[in-house]
Amino acid sequence: MEKILVVDDDLNILKVLRMRLESGGYAVVTASESQKAKGKILEENFDLALLDLKLSEADGIDLMKDLREVDPDLPVIILTAHGTIESAVEAMKEGAYSYVTKPFDYRDLLVQIRHGIETSRLSREVKRLQSIVRADLEGQNIIGESEAMKQVSQVVALAAGTDSNVFISGESGTGKGMIAKALHRLSERKDKPFVAINCAAIPANLLESELFGFEKGAFTGAVASKKGLFVQADGGIIFLDEISEVPLPMQGKLLKALEEKEFYPLGTHKKTKVDVRIISASNHDIEKEVEAGNFRRDLFYRIHVIPIRVPPLRDRKEDIPLLVSYFLAKVGEKMKKPAKVLSPAAMRKLMLYPWPGNVRELENIIECAVVMSTEDIVSEEMIILSSQDVSDQLFKPFRESKQDFEKNYLIQLMKISRGNVSQASKLAGKYRADLYELLNKHKISPQDFKQE
8 A cells, every 4th residue: 555645734634635545545644744744754665745835834845855865756746725836836846746736626636646656656666677787787897877878777677677679789899798688687588598699600691590490401411400599599588699790681581580470490391489589789880771771671670679779988988997996806806816906097098098999898908907917006008008099180180189189088077077177177187277268168068067
């Protein structure tokens, strides 16, 4: 039974509200003073709060803020008189779910309560799933507190609870395969098989037999029957990595299998039925491949139901310190030695690098640095980076290259410090006034990098 906290300094209204809400199937706790309400929220868990906007000794908006400091997800409905609707609207801007004017229609109030509780329940469930997803992803090296990675974990949480097909896009080394495995572990199919195939690694003439299997004698060399990957994944998930590399003739057969959930293994006229969920991925822009005629549009729509884009490391550099700490600990455990730390210069070198190989490259570089370093602190010299991306800058005029570097440096600085100019000035070794001048010069606002 859902529990509602009702706060109003009019005892008659409290009595009527309790009666109406209890007849509606809710458990009700009442308070006529804000202090009593604050005590109640510390003692009990509530599904929703009804607060009078104008309490005799307090303001309903202030009380709402106090209650939500204890329970940030608590939905609040404001009770207000006709003359204070503007204040009720202000309360909604501050986070109230809705408001109801006195004298109120109790049927409307019950509808608002039901919707508020349901919205809150969904919000809490998404947050619960996100925390599970984040813990799962962290266990698979997919670590980050950046806004970009929070969005990834949110979509993974929502997608894991469905049976829809998922398409994961992102550059090589961003962790697309790990996202696919996380979706499997968090889904209702977690106890069934997870079968992965890199479509780019299988010769075109063998791909059909790998996916759908074959009967003995189906072709030269088929000395025994073999179950295809779709049959091996029956009841579970098949992960089609680099699906954009599937040849066009094979794409039609794959589409038919996905649509009908049945196919003919090579060498047989008997259909095989399967129940599989499809997760696919590509490091190419698959929509451009569709426009170029290299990938079937109908197959694209079939696999691209829930898209998840894994951002490149250069777009979430604020996650690099977290990743570095994780990889240092991982390598230390692997070598059965205490984890090393990076010098500030070494970390700065990592932060300025464009990361063409993404997280996979970072892990390899950290492992190499730890193995090569004889000291507890890994120096800048031990961070060995590829210089292949530097040459492009030499074709720009010096002034333009300097401006680009300066702007990119400031943007990364703001991301790392989350818009805290004092912290950013310390990291950059500059006076705050000088840093503000540079930010203004490049039209960069620290406010854009502050997290809510």
